Amino acid sequence: MTGAGTDWPLRRPRLRWTADGTPESLDFGDVFAARAGAVAEVCHVVLDGLGAPDVWRRPGPFVIGETGFGTGLNLLVCWDLWRRTAPPGARLHWVSVEAFPLSACEAARALARLPALADLAARLVRAWPPALPGLHARALDDRVTLTLALGDVRDALPALTGPVDAWVLDGFAPARNPAMWDAAVLAEVARLSRPGARLATYTAAGAVRRGLSDAGFRVARAPGFGGKRDCLRAVFEAGSSSVPATPHPNGPRIAVIGAGIAGCAVAAALRRRGAGDVVVVDARGHPRDSLPPALLGLLEPRLEKADSPAGRLHAAAASQAIALYDALAAAGLNPWRGPRGVLAADRGRRDDAWRRAVVDRLSWPPERLALLDAATAARTVGTAPPGATALWHPRGGALAPPALLPALLGDTAVMTAAVAAVTPRDDGGWRVCDATGAALLDADAVVLATASDTARLWPAAALPLRPTRGQVSLLRAAGPDAAPRVAVSSGAYATPAIPDGAGGWIRILGATQEPWRPGDPDPYAPRAGDDARIRANLAAVWPALADALASEPTVAALAGLRATTPDHLPLAGPLFDAATVAANQGDALRRTGRAPAPPPAVTGLFTVCGLGSHGLTMAPLVAEMVAAQITGTPWPVTADLGAALCPARFAVRALIRGRPVGA
Incomplete structure (x- = not known):
C-alpha cells in the first residue's frame, strides 16, 4: 500500500471489545487504555509527568511527540487541559506514530465511553486520517495541529523533524511490543528532542530506564x-540533539506576497x-473582491503508475487538501460546489491497463479511490465513458476559489498594492517596495507566493519557472441532471452544473495550456478560438461527452497565468542566492554528485510557487511546509519529500552536471 507520501507497511489491528467498550489488541494482548479511570491515568502519568500546565505556559508553539497514537486518548486529555490553561498566542502541535491504525468508527466507539471529552473526541474523529502510510497533518482547531505518522516507528521517527518539547512514550508494554522501545527508537526520540524536553511513560521497565539514560535522558521513577x-519521568540533558537550544522567536511580522491559492494557504x-x-x-486586493464569481476548479489527485516522489507528494497533498476543505465546510465555510467526486477517463497513455x-499498486480504500466499469461510470456521469473503465475519486470534486480563498484568509489583513521589489534591511529584516522604491511595509520574513513573478522579485535564485497561459469556458448548463453530473477529467475537464444564483445553471469547461512569454498578448484577455480548441480536445478523447455538451452554449471565458517547473513539482521553502551556492558547494557537488549540506539559504525569504495546474490540490500541503520552516515546528512531510520541494534543487542539479545555474 502506498499512501500519504511513503510506502511504509501498515497493518489493520485485530480488536476485541470488552463489555464497557474498551478495545483490546489481539496483536499484542493488551488494552488500549485502562478499563477504569482511563482519563485519570493519563492525568497522573502524562500531565503530571510532563509538568503540565506550567510546561506550556509560554507563547508560541509547543510540540508534544508520542509513540503509539492508539485511540488518541493521550492527545485528548492534554488538549483538554491545554485549551483551558495555555496563553492566547500559544499553539499545540501533537506529533504521533502508529503502525496499527484504528478506523474513525473504531476510534469513535472507543472514545464514546469518555463523555467528559466528547466535544474534542468528535473533532478528532472528524479529522481522523485514512489508514494510508505516511504523514497526515490535520488542523483540529485554530490552535491545535495533529501530525500523525502511520507506519512502523522504526521507519517513521527517522523521517520526522523536530524540535519536540515533550514526549509521551506509549505503544503497549515493552514485554509485549519490544520494537517500540529498542535503543534505535530511543535514539531517534533524543535526536528530535529540544534540550530540556520532558518525557513521561506508563512503563518502568528496567530496559527502558537504561535505554533512556543511554540516549541522554535523566530518568526518575514516580508512583x-x-x-x-x-x-x-525524564528530562533530556545530553548534547546529541539535532535541534536548537532555544525556541524559535515568536511574534515576527510576516509578509505574504500574493493572494492566490498559494498565498492564502500560506497565510492560513x-x-x-x-x-x-x-x-x-x-495588487488585485482581497480575493473576495477580485475573483470572478463563477470561477471553479477541480481537486483531482494526480496518480502515478510507478512509485515516485511526485506521486507520493500528490497523494499526501490530496489527502491534506481534502481534509482542510472538509473542515472549512464543517465550519460553515463550504468551498465545494455540486456533487462530490471526480471521474477520470483518459485514453492514450492512461488507458484501462494503466x-x-x-x-492495484496504491491499494487505497474504495472511499478514496475506485475502478469503475463502463456501465457504472455511465450511470455516475450520465454518458458512456471512452474506455472500459474509469477512475473514481469519491472525495474530490469542484471547488469555488471565490469562496475558498477568503475562507483560508479569515481575518488576515490584506494590503492592495503592487510589489516591485523585496530588499534586505540592514537589521536583518526585509522591506517590501512599490515601483517608485517607496516602502510598502517592513517584515521579519517574506513569502513570495507570486507564481512566475517570483523569478522577477528574486532573480538571484535563477528559478526555472515557466509561465503558462490557460483559458476556460463558462457554459450555460442544461440543468443539474445534464451530463456530466459530477466533475470529470479526460483530456479536458468539466465541472458539474452549479446554480448561477439567478435560477439557471452554469459549469466550467477547460482548459487550454500554452507557454507565455513577455511580449506576448495580454494573458488575461480571452482569445477567440480557445473555446473551440477546448471542445475539440474533449471530442478527441471523450466524444460522447463532447456531444452532450455541444448543446450548452459558451457565455463567457476566463483566462490567466500559472507557473510550472521542469519536474512539475512546486517550489516550497527558503530562497537562496545561486552565486553563493555555487561558490560554497559547487566544487563538492561536481566531485561527489551530492550536496555536503543543505544549500545556504537567504535568511527570512521563502517561496511557494510553481504549482502549475494543481494549485487547489498542492497548496495546503506545501504552504504547511513553509509555515513549519518559518515557525520552527515539525514538517508535514518526510525529509525526502521536503527535499523534492526545495527551491534550490535545480541549482544543485546544474552544479552537479557542471552547468551554470539557470542555463
Whole structure:
C-alpha cells in the first residue's frame, strides 16, 4: 500500500471489545487504555509527568511527540487541559506514530465511553486520517495541529523533524511490543528532542530506564497509577540533539506576497502555527473582491503508475487538501460546489491497463479511490465513458476559489498594492517596495507566493519557472441532471452544473495550456478560438461527452497565468542566492554528485510557487511546509519529500552536471 507520501507497511489491528467498550489488541494482548479511570491515568502519568500546565505556559508553539497514537486518548486529555490553561498566542502541535491504525468508527466507539471529552473526541474523529502510510497533518482547531505518522516507528521517527518539547512514550508494554522501545527508537526520540524536553511513560521497565539514560535522558521513577507500581519521568540533558537550544522567536511580522491559492494557504498555515502578525499583499486586493464569481476548479489527485516522489507528494497533498476543505465546510465555510467526486477517463497513455495498475499498486480504500466499469461510470456521469473503465475519486470534486480563498484568509489583513521589489534591511529584516522604491511595509520574513513573478522579485535564485497561459469556458448548463453530473477529467475537464444564483445553471469547461512569454498578448484577455480548441480536445478523447455538451452554449471565458517547473513539482521553502551556492558547494557537488549540506539559504525569504495546474490540490500541503520552516515546528512531510520541494534543487542539479545555474 502506498499512501500519504511513503510506502511504509501498515497493518489493520485485530480488536476485541470488552463489555464497557474498551478495545483490546489481539496483536499484542493488551488494552488500549485502562478499563477504569482511563482519563485519570493519563492525568497522573502524562500531565503530571510532563509538568503540565506550567510546561506550556509560554507563547508560541509547543510540540508534544508520542509513540503509539492508539485511540488518541493521550492527545485528548492534554488538549483538554491545554485549551483551558495555555496563553492566547500559544499553539499545540501533537506529533504521533502508529503502525496499527484504528478506523474513525473504531476510534469513535472507543472514545464514546469518555463523555467528559466528547466535544474534542468528535473533532478528532472528524479529522481522523485514512489508514494510508505516511504523514497526515490535520488542523483540529485554530490552535491545535495533529501530525500523525502511520507506519512502523522504526521507519517513521527517522523521517520526522523536530524540535519536540515533550514526549509521551506509549505503544503497549515493552514485554509485549519490544520494537517500540529498542535503543534505535530511543535514539531517534533524543535526536528530535529540544534540550530540556520532558518525557513521561506508563512503563518502568528496567530496559527502558537504561535505554533512556543511554540516549541522554535523566530518568526518575514516580508512583504508578492504579495497580501499577511505578511509571517513568525524564528530562533530556545530553548534547546529541539535532535541534536548537532555544525556541524559535515568536511574534515576527510576516509578509505574504500574493493572494492566490498559494498565498492564502500560506497565510492560513502561518496563523495555525502561531507565526505572529501576518499581512498579505496583492495588487488585485482581497480575493473576495477580485475573483470572478463563477470561477471553479477541480481537486483531482494526480496518480502515478510507478512509485515516485511526485506521486507520493500528490497523494499526501490530496489527502491534506481534502481534509482542510472538509473542515472549512464543517465550519460553515463550504468551498465545494455540486456533487462530490471526480471521474477520470483518459485514453492514450492512461488507458484501462494503466488504471488497473494504479489501483492495484496504491491499494487505497474504495472511499478514496475506485475502478469503475463502463456501465457504472455511465450511470455516475450520465454518458458512456471512452474506455472500459474509469477512475473514481469519491472525495474530490469542484471547488469555488471565490469562496475558498477568503475562507483560508479569515481575518488576515490584506494590503492592495503592487510589489516591485523585496530588499534586505540592514537589521536583518526585509522591506517590501512599490515601483517608485517607496516602502510598502517592513517584515521579519517574506513569502513570495507570486507564481512566475517570483523569478522577477528574486532573480538571484535563477528559478526555472515557466509561465503558462490557460483559458476556460463558462457554459450555460442544461440543468443539474445534464451530463456530466459530477466533475470529470479526460483530456479536458468539466465541472458539474452549479446554480448561477439567478435560477439557471452554469459549469466550467477547460482548459487550454500554452507557454507565455513577455511580449506576448495580454494573458488575461480571452482569445477567440480557445473555446473551440477546448471542445475539440474533449471530442478527441471523450466524444460522447463532447456531444452532450455541444448543446450548452459558451457565455463567457476566463483566462490567466500559472507557473510550472521542469519536474512539475512546486517550489516550497527558503530562497537562496545561486552565486553563493555555487561558490560554497559547487566544487563538492561536481566531485561527489551530492550536496555536503543543505544549500545556504537567504535568511527570512521563502517561496511557494510553481504549482502549475494543481494549485487547489498542492497548496495546503506545501504552504504547511513553509509555515513549519518559518515557525520552527515539525514538517508535514518526510525529509525526502521536503527535499523534492526545495527551491534550490535545480541549482544543485546544474552544479552537479557542471552547468551554470539557470542555463
